[in-house]
Amino acid sequence: MAEFWKDGWQEDAFGRLRGFIQSSPAWYENLSPSDVAEDAYLLGVASTLFLRDEDAGAKASPAPSAVAREAMKLAPLGVPPFTYERSLVAGGDASASYAGSAQGRFGALHGEAARRAGSQDRWAAGLDALRRAGALRAQWPEEEPLHAPPVATFGEDMRACTHVVLRRAVHAFKIGFGLWGRWESP
Amino acid sequence: MIETRLSLGEARYLLQVLDLKLAPESPLADPLGGAAEVPAGSTAEAGVAKSLTSRGLLLSDGAPNPFAAAAMVWLAQPEKAWTLSLFGRGGAAMVHLAFKGGSAVECRRDAEGFLLRYPLPEAEAEGWLRLHVDGGRHGS
Numbered sequence: 001m002a003e004f005w006k007d008g009w010q011e012d013a014f015g016r017l018r019g020f021i022q023s024s025p026a027w028y029e030n031l032s033p034s035d036v037a038e039d040a041y042l043l044g045v046a047s048t049l050f051l052r053d054e055d056a057g058a059k060a061s062p063a064p065s066a067v068a069r070e071a072m073k074l075a076p077l078g079v080p081p082f083t084y085e086r087s088l089v090a091g092g093d094a095s096a097s098y099a100g101s102a103q104g105r106f107g108a109l110h111g112e113a114a115r116r117a118g119s120q121d122r123w124a125a126g127l128d129a130l131r132r133a134g135a136l137r138a139q140w141p142e143e144e145p146l147h148a149p150p151v152a153t154f155g156e157d158m159r160a161c162t163h164v165v166l167r168r169a170v171h172a173f174k175i176g177f178g179l180w181g182r183w184e185s186p
Numbered sequence: 187m188i189e190t191r192l193s194l195g196e197a198r199y200l201l202q203v204l205d206l207k208l209a210p211e212s213p214l215a216d217p218l219g220g221a222a223e224v225p226a227g228s229t230a231e232a233g234v235a236k237s238l239t240s241r242g243l244l245l246s247d248g249a250p251n252p253f254a255a256a257a258m259v260w261l262a263q264p265e266k267a268w269t270l271s272l273f274g275r276g277g278a279a280m281v282h283l284a285f286k287g288g289s290a291v292e293c294r295r296d297a298e299g300f301l302l303r304y305p306l307p308e309a310e311a312e313g314w315l316r317l318h319v320d321g322g323r324h325g326s
Binding site for chain 1: 188190245250253255272289303306
């Protein structure tokens, strides 16, 4: 095969790289190329450890039923509904909620708010300002679960797929470029 | 319930306007304890006041919203406070719960400041804490 092989710039570059690797780091001076290759191999293996899916071969557990899924949900931090909106309308509900809060019937925090408001008008003005700012919520928002990573979106899947295809195409091109002009027909 | 954001500067300003001193157990003591006061009459004060007004935390006459004021009282001078750091592969969150008189205020820390949610009955807040501290149904 040697008679068909012509040295090119690739051999030259590879020789320079090998010389650099073998001479510059002090700890490599007394190591053989096979030691360096072994190190590189082990580093390569170690770098994939975090990428491996250990459960790839395991049997997938059956999907939980709707009832189980409902039970698995984190109980939201709920409060008994206190309809702030009713307090915005002048009349019975507003007076009743202000009076009830001032008497502490809707919890200590509402009591403190009523005490600080001092009058039903300021109480309603406070609620109205919060409503206009979009700060009033009908219920406690459900928490994002932290125990599972977010599912990839279609766009992310598509990008990853394109990335793999392009990387393999570039790899094939590099092999072709490396061999180009290096082989003569026997 | 009420859900609102507060930057560090805005929280500092509200404490200043309400003349509230931070108790040692306050969840705000760590981030705001050493923070300088917003100088009165400065452009910084005008900016903070404008931002607070746009979020309904200051009323149109410049007085603090009574609901925001009550929440700041809870956070600055709680009877007791819990801090929980939640970690998972989906991210992390630091949650403070300030208790007083049977009600609680939830305060989440992030890079921009605080996310406040209130009011919350103490029993429910403690149930939620127990769920997370003991592992609940999800494991840790």
